[in-house]
Amino acid sequence: MQTETYHALWLDRSQLVSFSDLVDLSGLTESELHELVEFGALVPVNSEEIPWNFSADCVVTVRKASRLRDELELDSHAVVLALTLLEQIRTLEAELAQLQAQQSPFRRF
Numbered sequence: 331m332q333t334e335t336y337h338a339l340w341l342d343r344s345q346l347v348s349f350s351d352l353v354d355l356s357g358l359t360e361s362e363l364h365e366l367v368e369f370g371a372l373v374p375v376n377s378e379e380i381p382w383n384f385s386a387d388c389v390v391t392v393r394k395a396s397r398l399r400d401e402l403e404l405d406s407h408a409v410v411l412a413l414t415l416l417e418q419i420r421t422l423e424a425e426l427a428q429l430q431a432q433q434s435p436f437r438r439f
Contacts, residue, residue, distance in 0.1 A: 366392070391413065
């Protein structure tokens with residue numbers, strides 16, 4: 331009988347994650363993570379300091395980057411482009427939901 335192990339991580343924006351932790355949590359190499367920072371897909375909290383630290387919500391981004399790389403066989407430039415477009419879609423969907431809520435038929439003037 332084979333037992334599967336799952337890891338859970340509580341993400342809190344105020345919590346910081348080190349660069350080496352992101353490498354461990356993402357499945358990406360150090361050079362791939364450096365490229366994500368260089369291309370602006372990841373922004374360190376302390377960009378002038380070494381080692382870099384990141385907001386814990388970056389874990390979601392790097393895992394998404396890893397899936398894009400693995401499942402679609404994308405290079406780093408394409409991963410950054412895909413992440414950027416996905417973030418723009420998420421932002422636009424949030425704005426649309428807000429506008430739709432404002433136009434609700436139950437809203438009284």
